[in-house]
Amino acid sequence: MLAGNFLLAVLGASGAFAQSFEVASIRPHQDRAGRQFVGFMPSGPRLTVSSVSLQGLVTYAYSLQGYQLAGASRWESTDAWDISAKAEGETALTPDQFHLAMRGLLAHRFQLKFHRDTKELPVYALVLGKNPPKLKENTDPNARFSMTFRNPSRAVTGIFTKVTLDQLANHLSNQAGRPVLNQTGLPGTYDFTLDWTPGGGNPGEPAANASELDAVQEQLGLKLESRKAPIETFVIDHAEKPSED
Numbered sequence: 001m002l003a004g005n006f007l008l009a010v011l012g013a014s015g016a017f018a019q020s021f022e023v024a025s026i027r028p029h030q031d032r033a034g035r036q037f038v039g040f041m042p043s044g045p046r047l048t049v050s051s052v053s054l055q056g057l058v059t060y061a062y063s064l065q066g067y068q069l070a071g072a073s074r075w076e077s078t079d080a081w082d083i084s085a086k087a088e089g090e091t092a093l094t095p096d097q098f099h100l101a102m103r104g105l106l107a108h109r110f111q112l113k114f115h116r117d118t119k120e121l122p123v124y125a126l127v128l129g130k131n132p133p134k135l136k137e138n139t140d141p142n143a144r145f146s147m148t149f150r151n152p153s154r155a156v157t158g159i160f161t162k163v164t165l166d167q168l169a170n171h172l173s174n175q176a177g178r179p180v181l182n183q184t185g186l187p188g189t190y191d192f193t194l195d196w197t198p199g200g201g202n203p204g205e206p207a208a209n210a211s212e213l214d215a216v217q218e219q220l221g222l223k224l225e226s227r228k229a230p231i232e233t234f235v236i237d238h239a240e241k242p243s244e245d
Contacts, residue, residue, distance in 0.1 A: 020087065020088070024083060025083065026082070026105075026242045028082075038052075039051075042098050044090065044091075047083070047084075051080040053077055054106075054112075054239055060102060061106055062234060065174065071114075085101070109242040110239050110241075110242055111239060116232055120228050124176055126172070143162045145162045146161045147171060156197070156212075157194070158212070160190070161191050163190055168182070172224075195215060195219070
């Protein structure tokens with residue numbers, strides 16, 4: 001149990017201190033019958049984490065994509081952890097506050113040390129096709145961003161509501177295993193639907209789910225072009241397994 005209210009001083013544009021966890025319990029993950037989720041579950045001032053590696057904790061805390069993380073040793077990618085943490089008081093934390101509090105926990109309990117670097121990496125550039133894109137602009141001020149996915153029989157339908165093309169590119173980066181950079185120049189928010197079959201990508205594609213990338217090109221009239229670009233990476237220099245007390 002982490003006693004006391006440790007703070008990570010993150011001096012950003014505001015120069016303010018980051019949010020912190022007042023208490024946090026960390027245990028090696030053990031499979032338990034009836035466990036309902038794997039990942040992160042924020043609720044009010046509390047954060048529950050189930051079966052997440054140190055790599056996963058770092059990508060969550062620093063809002064990274066997997067391809068941005070380097071330098072991890074074997075245990076940092078394979079050992080999974082369960083965490084129960086709470087911030088001081090009962091006020092609900094925002095997503096950014098949870099991320100900042102997790103940074104403090106990583107520094108204090110995992111002794112995480114890192115540096116940032118920039119590398120030239122293969123990327124996809126999301127650009128406009130020859131014809132106008134098949135996108136419906138969402139101008140409803142009460143509409144909320146959402147991405148939902150239905151998979152009745154391996155044929156996936158993705159329903160995207162009030163999505164910017166930056167958000168679409170970020171989502172596609174997870175599918176492609178490499179950065180997808182929005183270079184369409186379109187500033188709006190859009191509604192659209194995509195249909196694809198997992199694992200049905202083109203031969204030779206590095207993407208784990210290339211068929212969704214194909215669907216973007218075929219059904220939205222956008223293009224994904226292979227390029228290289230400088231990408232910021234996060235290099236783990238040192239980390240330790242945390243004690244359970």
